[in-house]
Amino acid sequence: MGKKIEKDKNTIKQMVALYCRHKLNMPKPDEQYQKLINYCCLRLDKCKWGENKMACKNCPVHCYKTEMREQIRKVMRWAGPRMLFYKPIAAIKHLLGK
Numbered sequence: 001m002g003k004k005i006e007k008d009k010n011t012i013k014q015m016v017a018l019y020c021r022h023k024l025n026m027p028k029p030d031e032q033y034q035k036l037i038n039y040c041c042l043r044l045d046k047c048k049w050g051e052n053k054m055a056c057k058n059c060p061v062h063c064y065k066t067e068m069r070e071q072i073r074k075v076m077r078w079a080g081p082r083m084l085f086y087k088p089i090a091a092i093k094h095l096l097g098k
Helices: 003-023 031-045 066-086 088-096
Strands: none
Touching (some): 003 031, 003 066
16 A cells, blocks of 8 residues: 555554543553454555545545444544644644645
């Protein structure tokens, strides 16, 4: 896979781990959240746009199942702003699209 896809996968993993650790008080993602990470990574691997992909929320093709889309939205809404405090370099790179 390409560099952008791998960065997006890493960002997902970091956000889910942050959510689990600080919102849910779990030392690491449990089975449910690991399944979410795996699902998101699979969707990224199969993205029809490849390295030219846009943010999933702006994509005209919604390839996530409704349940999974809602779950990752919830995680991202909570973890996104907090990434600046816990993972500032990753958050800034993500915001700048690098």
